[in-house]
Amino acid sequence: MACSQWGRSHGERSQGSERRAEDTFKGLAIYFPKEQWAEMGEWEKIRYKNMKENYEFMTQLGLPTPKPTFMYHARQPPKTTDESSESDEEWTPKSIDIEKKALSGKTKNRKRDQEKEVSTYSLRKRERKTYMEINEPNDDDYLFCEYCLLFFIDECSVHGSPVFIKDTAVEIGLEERATLTLPPGLRIGPSGIPKAGFGVWNEGEILPPGIHFGPYEGKITEEEEAANSGYSWLITRGQNCYVYIDGKDETNSNWMRYVNCARNEEEQNLVAFQYHGKIYYRACKIILIHSELLVWYGEEYGKELGIKWGSRWKSRKGIIIMHCFKSCLTLKSVIASFVCLRQHSPRYI
């Protein structure tokens, strides 16, 4: 089989791979203007494909799920009948409520714009006043909507307030505190990854993309030894100022210390990021029942564990950066980095 593949001409091979790519992204192109689709990178397409699949899967299970924003703009109705959940949503009154919601959002924006115009006009007539300067938000003031693929502050204009799953409240200092803080539905047990020790499993309900866990708890320290504990995230405090949050001690940390590192993009279901000076995990895809929660620790620690994502991870970062620029923001997310002694430079995107 390998011979026949390599025996083909380059042209045939690239035609073959283009066809495979077309099959992979079948039914997706209709949601984008032709020019945008032609320019879109493969990893961005994969991301949209995952969002569409997540949405269809959740809908099939009968779970109320916000429709990804890009799916509101189909150039033509989806063709196949096996995508019935999608076609129904698109063309029957069932979806009208959701679309109305999105539209009313737009209408609100339009109204707000009109109001803005009016106030700008009326300000000219008013006396001069001194206004307080509004501070630019910090990079870690932003959250990310997994459906719109856009950053937002406080709440997404389409999908509303973010959902944070609270830990079970347990006082600091108790033996096994970390385990006791597990939110209902999660369980600590042997990891599915060989030799990785314990891990965290979902045994409750299906967890939708976009759900948040955290913050990560532990000892805040500047001591370099924290970098070697195997349980520390790096926290950024202004330019060139960093501290560690070390979850090694089970009496002052929480369950998040037990979440293992994903070995590849397919099994990663959590993203770690810094928000208001703390580390949170966000589900980047559906987390089914009986599956292990797996986060990406960052390139350096990944290497320590012998995991290499190489160009895949770089492309993924590229996508997020692109979305920052698309939404006219500069650097709007601080992706967290797990730390090890070999690591010198904290990473942002």
Ligand SMILES: C[S@@+](CC[C@H](N)C(=O)[O-])C[C@H]1O[C@@H](n2cnc3c(N)ncnc32)[C@H](O)[C@@H]1O
């Ligand atoms: C934050 S702890 C995770 C919880 C840990 N498994 C435990 O039982 O306490 C990080 C440590 O878990 C192990 N680990 C996490 N992800 C791993 C992976 N993908 N492969 C191998 N070991 C992993 C490594 O020993 C790493 O230093």
